[in-house]
Amino acid sequence: MSTSTADRLVDFDEVLTRYEPVMGLETHVELGTASKMFCGCATTFGAEPNSQTCPTCLGLPGSLPTANAAAIESTIRIGLALGCRIATWARFSRKNYFYPDIPKGFQTTQYDEPLCTSGHLDVEVDGETYRVEIERVHLEEDTGKNLHVGGSTGRIHGADHSLIDYNRAGIPLVEIVTRPIPGAGAKAPEVAKAYVTELREVLVALGVSEVRMEQGNLRCDVNTSLAPIGSLEWGTRTETKNVNSLRSVERAVRYEMRRQAAVLDAGGTITQETRHFHEDTGTTSPGRSKEEATDYRYFPEPDLVPVAPDEEWVASLLAELPELPAARRTRLSDEWGISPTEMAWLVNAGAVELVSDTVAAGASPADARKWWLGDLARRANDTGTELAALAVTPAQVAELIGLISAGTINDQLARQALDGVLAGEGDPAAVVEARGLAVMGESDELVSAVDAAIEGNPDVADKVRGGKVQAIGALVGAVMKTTRGKADAATVKRMLEERLVSS
């Protein structure tokens, strides 16, 4: 998949000495409706290819679409959550182009009369708030999926033949388009990531989508341009497609900034083009070059009557919106007794819901935060996955914390227990049992380990006996080593003191 790239890159900090970045994001969200956008077919992920199809989503001659009312409602709720103006009159349009994954030869989408316009989403990066203006939120249908068989790239060129799965064709897709985002400077990559993160939180709160990026529920196109500092005009932008994780959003902006700066520094010009993002290398490469600009020949879809959302209905949808993430964070910060900055860490790590659910499962806020931002965040980072994608549930984390509090395990054993949970060995208690991870009580084994430590380190023992109590740490360490971490350090220390320090 990855292509070796010969792109020259400018050091990121240096880019900012000469250029001002402007970003724009187009985010596609697959709605979690039970049926497709224009027919009654099911939308279950991972079903047998082409098992969720009918004449309409296959585009068979004579078939007609009917709009999914639940999808329209979800779109309006997204618009309301983003502070958008909701249209009183909206239409679907046809976007005409030939490609096998669109069965009708056009995609049914919205063009000049979208459901929602002019909203905004505030995001926070390092304690500073950036307002991202939303241009529009519109509803359309997803395409099928092509599978190119043979050849080395998995792309159509060089493939032996292609297979098409239309299960995804016609799944309702909401596109959320920002206005250009200037003024973020060095924070541009983080702001882009924070926007998608916050948007995802909003979508989760609304319950309109599963928002699982690894399943393609949420997909981003990232527009990036650079303008010389002080310039009144924005530069030419590139549109990077397939940016399908939060981390990649940040990396894609960073990479494009560095690449474009090198092109501009060399006196070149930026080509307005589509580029592909490569997860493995964090680089972008040009998409298939279009010999001529595509003319989609948009026109209003005559097979669908216009949508005219009733104002009272829209007002009731607004009144019934759930607590939105920003308000929820303020409330949770108070409840958990943490600062806005600490809350921002949780947000950036994608951990607010996870911590909240862990607290709800019985853990203390402090412990929940410590584990999600500490050990678990490190593991997610090591494997390049999202925190939420780790194979551990908040309930399991709470259980782990409970075992620590009860003294059954210590932090070090807990990390081993977590290894087991992530390896699919079961819940923490079961893993502790199966792996024999429980903290040792004052057993014969521990007594002999303590005695052995004193015998094996006579110098240290003497120091302690002589009153240098802090030297006892070395003996504790020795015991922990022989017990492979299963002993409870406090117990060990007490046992050593009993033997070495006269009371």
Place this chain on the structure above:
Amino acid sequence: MSELTTTDAAELGRLLTAGEVSSADLTRAYLDRIAADDDAIGAYLHVDAEAALRSAEQVDAARADGGVLGPLAGIPLALKDVVVTEGVPTTSGSKILEGWRPPYDATLAARLKNAGTVLLGKTNMDEFAMGSSTENSAYRVTRNPWDHDRIPGGSSGGSSAAVAGGLAPWAIGTDTGGSIRQPAAVTGLVGHKPTYGSVSRFGLIAFSSSLDQAGPMARTVLDAALLHEAIAGHDPLDSTSINAPVPVLAESARRGAEGDLAGLRVGVVTELGGDGHTEGYEAGVLARFAETVALLESLGAEVRPVSCPAFDLALPAYYLIAPSEASSNLARFDGVRYGLRVGDDGDRDLDEVMALTREQGFGPEVKRRIILGTYALSSGYYDAYYGQAQKVRTLITRDFTTAWEDVDVLVSPTSPTVAWPVGARVDDPIAMYAADLCTLPASLAGIPAISVPCGLSDGLPVGFQVMAPALADDRCYQVAAALEAAQDAARGSRFLDQLPVRSAA
């Protein structure tokens, strides 16, 4: 036997219900006629005699078991090949769909099946319903039963020829700019284009989505009304389907046949063959039209001229809107999922295979309209062409709305000419398009319009068009039935009884 094939469908229904004839015998009579005459007429693209007899026997068996059957049960029927039929080849007159057997039924096909009608076969048509003579069919030429050297109209020319020629008691056609009314007119049938949205379009292979409507083609006004009632009504599968009760049409036809039109206000459209607008209209057509208007007056109608200035722009507007929508509707025929695929030899890439498939699969008229429509929708031209045409459409609708303040129905000739000789206009698309002059305004405004025979010119049928406000389809039937009854009474026979009897032998 041959008597059965000239009997009107309402009477056939009575005979079947009374047990005086079986559906199998009736179906066999039609299949015999098809076998004898269709080589000469060319009305059908697909006939499955066995399947037809099988479903006829099922109806007979159900009747013998004492089952309660609908009024249409056991009556044979032909469907224009634009109607998708489960398991039955459906081509829309195009090579690009040759051999395609759909996995589903159009809503109207399902309704007619449930009503117990017997499908005789699928009728020929201009490819994708684009044409006025059925000469654009990719498969065969269809002859006018009145004169085999002449066209049967189009695009529903297979349906018109079948019904006029005694190869089906009635048939379904579709009308985008006149494709039911004009073929009905030139073959001496009754053809009605319903109010847009009153008959489901689900399962009609789309030509121009905002204009397409299916409707009945029959030998009498009452038959047309009965067939129309069987296919009308809301369909949740069609977003543009109107959720309103099925109109009472057969009753309106029966009432109309009583002949009293007292108080009916009739507007004669000046722009459609009236003073200063007679260019392109045959004298014989205008003469029959004038006589029929006089007949309306004699039945008690108040007749006045009505000017609808925007109608002069209907033709250019239609020939931008319909091709624009068609260029998009026909994009799905790319050889990927069904139908023809050309050039897939393992070396050619996707774009080439798509292009070759469309190059070989579409005929010249279809290509002409795809190119026209693609151009009209292009960025930079959209406002000037498609946008302007939509404005004209609004003006035409406004002309109608204004007219309805003063009159109950508007009338005009259905077509400026009688059936022309096969081949006469094939090289002149503009002349071909002019055949739709009188039918286009009702199509663009989405209102109902019926064509009813109003006499002969040079021995060929002339049609009279009655247009009514949206959802007032019953008025079309009422007025048409009054005219039909008065003419039949004066003539002492039904209109089609004048048709010279022909046989392949």
